[in-house]
Amino acid sequence: MNITEISRFAKIKGLGLVGTGDFTHPKWFSELANELTEDSDTSLYCSKAHPESPVRYMLTAEVCTIYPVDGKSKKIHHVIFTPSLETAAQISDRLEKHGSLDADGRPILDMTSPQLVEEIMQVSDQNEVIPAHIWTPWFSLFGAFSGFDTIEDCYQDMTRHIHALETGLSSDPPMNWRLSSLDRFTLISNSDCHSHWPWRIGREANVLELDRLTYTEVLDTIRKKDPERFKFTIETNPAYGKYHWTGHRKCNVSLPPQEAKKYGNHCPVCGRKLTRGVDQRIEELADRPADYVPENPIGYKRLLPLSEIITAVVGVSYQGAKKVWSIYNPLIAKFGDEYTVLIDASKEEMSKIVDSRIAEAIIRVREEKAKVIPGYDGVYGQLALFEEKQEDSAPSKPKQKSMADFM
Ligand SMILES: [Zn+2]
Ligand SMILES: [Zn+2]
Structure with a gap:
């Protein structure tokens, strides 16, 4: 995708502000420098070629730190916000000492999470580091396979610079409300769109109401968790995730946390250890019940991309x-x-x-009436648009059907 394509699709989607992503990649950075121009003094950017476009850009990137702790490899993704092309370049100058920035849009860095935050905050106190998609089993703060149990374990003394958490496609606000230790953090939702399919933009989004759209206003709203300005987030149902429930793909076994526990986390068919899902990981770390709602929470809406809804109704297999x-x-x-x-x-x-x-x-x-059959052990969740939603009636051995079977 290029800036013109992103601008076109962002407008169709209804987005006013989009993260550039990947500013650490040298080729993408020079494209950004060529294609974007600062929108007066907002520290946000607009398209040079299409000055009439209402879409604004914030310079963002995602990086992966990999390092051992107590003999175990920790792999954590972090999102970075920065106010200008200049500060973005300064960040890249520092990070390239820790890994190759041109190998991938999301570079792998040989440094710890607190080291990363320290370096980035030294460039500018207007930079922000946000733990990315914090519950995905791989590559995240709380990930079951290579993450930590607390934010402090991950960021240590640099936790003081962390204000927000990206819930990601694999979790939504109610799942995160279950951990009282997360109360002080702002929950944000981004699409994490690294692919070249434009319809993946804006699957998740943040809805802010600002006097003026500037980098400082956006950052201040997030840092202060201000419900006056942060209206709600747009979420996809986390049950679509490939690792929502615990299960064993080969045996078609998929279980909610309580059920998996009953079987001692072993497959009731073959006896193998089950692959732990996000729901169970949250259950392990939660200190509140599943229906807990905090006081004055920032709201959320569960939606699905329109192209996905249409694809399901007309019964084609390809969104394009x-x-x-x-x-x-x-x-x-x-x-x-x-x-x-x-x-x-x-x-x-x-x-x-x-x-x-x-x-x-x-x-x-x-109206959240569409049912989702939860994903498990690498199998995506499935949308059952016209099936009546019934809570707690999930089968323990789902038969895998194609989307068309539910129409
Ligand atoms: Zn990531
Ligand atoms: Zn099995």
Whole structure:
């Protein structure tokens, strides 16, 4: 993807601010330097080629620190925010001493998490380091396979610079509310879109209401966890994740945490050790019940990308299919952008231009009536759009079906 493509799709999606991602990569950095220009004194950037575009950019990157602690390898992803191309370049100058920056958009660094934070905060106190997708089993702060049990274990004395946590696609706010130790942190949601499929932009997002869109305002809102300005996050259902429940793929065994415990975390079919899911990892670290709601929380909405909903209804296997976009585009043309379709458009108005089953599906997702069969042991969760949602009725041995079986 390039800036022109991202700007075009961000506008369709309804995004006003997008992270550039990957500013540490030399090639992408020079493209950013060529394509972007600062929007007056906001420390945010806009497209040089399309000054009329309302989309603004924040310089962001993601890096991976790998280092041993007590003989175990810790692999942690971190998101970095920085206010300018100059500070971005200064960060890269420091990080390249710890690993090759041109090997990958998300470079692997031979340094500890506190070392990383220290270096980045030395460049500017306007920089921000945010632990990335904190519950994914691999490469995250609380990851079951190579993470830590507390934020302090990971960032040590540099924890004082950490203000926010990225919940990622694998967790949502209610899952994180269960740990009282996370109360002081702001939960943010980003899409982590490193792929070249533009429809992966904005699967998750943060909705802020600011007097003026500037880097400082965004940073201040996040650092202060200000509910006046931070309205809500947009989440996809974490059950879609490949490691939501605990299970064993070969035996088609998928279990919620309590069930897995009953079997001693061993597969009831073959006896092998089960692969621990995110839900169980949270259960292990949580000190509050599953339905706990904090006082005055920043809200959230569970949505699904419109292209994914349409793909499921028309029964094609590929989101890029022409058929999908022949339904998608008229909806955008009528309602302005995708979030408006997903959050506000009425069924009656939508039914005037698309099949009523599409309109019905959008409403079902909005009202959280669509059922998701949780993912486990590397198997993605599945959307069952028109199946009635029933809590706690999950089968312990799901039969894997194609999406079309649920239509
Ligand atoms: Zn990552
Ligand atoms: Zn098994």
